[in-house]
Amino acid sequence: SQQGEEDPQALSIQEGENATMNCSYKTSINNLQWYRQNSGRGLVHLILIRSNEREKHSGRLRVTLDTSKKSSSLLITASRAADTASYFCATANSGGSNYKLTFGKGTLLTVNP
Amino acid sequence: GAGVSQTPSNKVTEKGKYVELRCDPISGHTALYWYRQSLGQGPEFLIYFQGTGAADDSGLPNDRFFAVRPEGSVSTLKIQRTERGDSAVYLCASSLDKGVKQFFGPGTRLTVL
Numbered sequence: 001s002q003q004g005e006e007d008p009q010a011l012s013i014q015e016g017e018n019a020t021m022n023c024s025y026k027t028s029i030n031n032l033q034w035y036r037q038n039s040g041r042g043l044v045h046l047i048l049i050r051s052n053e054r055e056k057h058s059g060r061l062r063v064t065l066d067t068s069k070k071s072s073s074l075l076i077t078a079s080r081a082a083d084t085a086s087y088f089c090a091t092a093n094s095g096g097s098n099y100k101l102t103f104g105k106g107t108l109l110t111v112n113p
Numbered sequence: 114g115a116g117v118s119q120t121p122s123n124k125v126t127e128k129g130k131y132v133e134l135r136c137d138p139i140s141g142h143t144a145l146y147w148y149r150q151s152l153g154q155g156p157e158f159l160i161y162f163q164g165t166g167a168a169d170d171s172g173l174p175n176d177r178f179f180a181v182r183p184e185g186s187v188s189t190l191k192i193q194r195t196e197r198g199d200s201a202v203y204l205c206a207s208s209l210d211k212g213v214k215q216f217f218g219p220g221t222r223l224t225v226l
Contacts (some may be wrong), residue, residue, distance in 0.1 A: 030212060042219040043156070043200065088155050092212060097142060099211035100169065103155030 005104050006089060012110040019076045021107040023089030024069075030098040032065055034074050037086045037106070046074075046087075052092065079111045115139070117218035119205050125224045126195055134190040134221045136205030145188050146179055148204040157184060158205055162188060163211065195225045 008023045025079045031050045035043040049056045049072070056063045058111070062075040076083055086108050090101040118137045126132050138145050139192055143164055148156035158172040165185045173179075177195075182188040202222050206215040 025136075033214060035217075041222075043204070043206075043217040045214045045216065060123050065193075083173070090145050090155075097169065099161050100172075101146075101147070101148075101215065102158070104150075105155050 006087070006107040008107060009105070010110070012112065013079055013113055015079060015081055015113050016113075017079055019079050019083070019109055019111070021074045021087050021089075021109070023072045023074070025053045025072075025089075025091045025102075025103060028093045028094040029090050029091045031069070032063075033090045033092070033101065034061075034063060034072075035054070035088045035090060035103075037088065038082075043084065043088065063073050079109075080113045081111050084109060084111045114129030117205055117207055117216050119218040119221050121201045121221060122219065125225075125226065127226050128195060129198060130195050130225075132192050132195055132223065134192075134203050136190070136207075136218060138186065138188070138205070139216055140186075142207035142209055142216075143185070143213075144208045144211050145182060146206045146208075147188070148188050148206065150204060150220070151201045152201075159190075162220045163213070164195075181182070192223075195223075197225050199223060200225045 030082050033048045034046040037043045049059050060077045063070045086106040088103050088106045090103045092098045120135045145162040147159040150156040161169040162182045177193045180190045202220040204220045206217045208215045
């Protein structure tokens with residue numbers, strides 16, 4: 001079953017603009033991770049944020065986590081055509097099953113040159 | 114170093130046949146996972162290995178699916194009596210331990226005719 005729900009399902013922007021994607025989930029989590037996928041194949045890990053963290057940065061990426069609202073957002077600043085991909089959030093539950101990632105359906109980001 | 118590799122990259126088979134999908138994890142990673150991704154969906158968890166043993170196989174859809182990891186490294190996902198509904202991309206991932214970021218392979222696209 002899918003836990004995370006990304007919003008929007010699709011996003012189209014111009015190069016240089018910022019892109020924001022949101023993720024909502026339902027259960028208590030140990031951590032939340034964002035992945036990128038090109039052409040429906042392998043996923044690339046972008047960033048992991050733990051349940052006791054509120055914000056994390058990595059290069060042009062900024063992730064926030066609000067555990068009270070069970071939501072997260074991924075911001076990509078100064079987007080490039082190469083950022084075009086599907087982006088997924090994945091949650092790892094708290095407790096003993098923190099190895100099992102539950103993915104949403106993803107946001108398809110298109111960055112137009 | 115080398116990432117997670119999966120073979121074959123594509124597999125076309127006929128309904129009712131048996132298939133094996135192989136995963137070579139990153140060297141030294143004790144945790145290994147299989148996920149399945151259908152078109153337009155996020156990956157769904159199938160099974161998790163810690164070392165040689167399947168610690169959680171709760172995601173396997175039925176008893177036609179089986180996976181092994183006999184020496185704690187390479188893993189094989191086996192599907193008996195394939196059905197058209199088994200068509201999907203099968204993704205393998207590995208991690209140093211559970212609860213940390215997972216590194217995904219490029220996937221095997223299985224098509225059952």
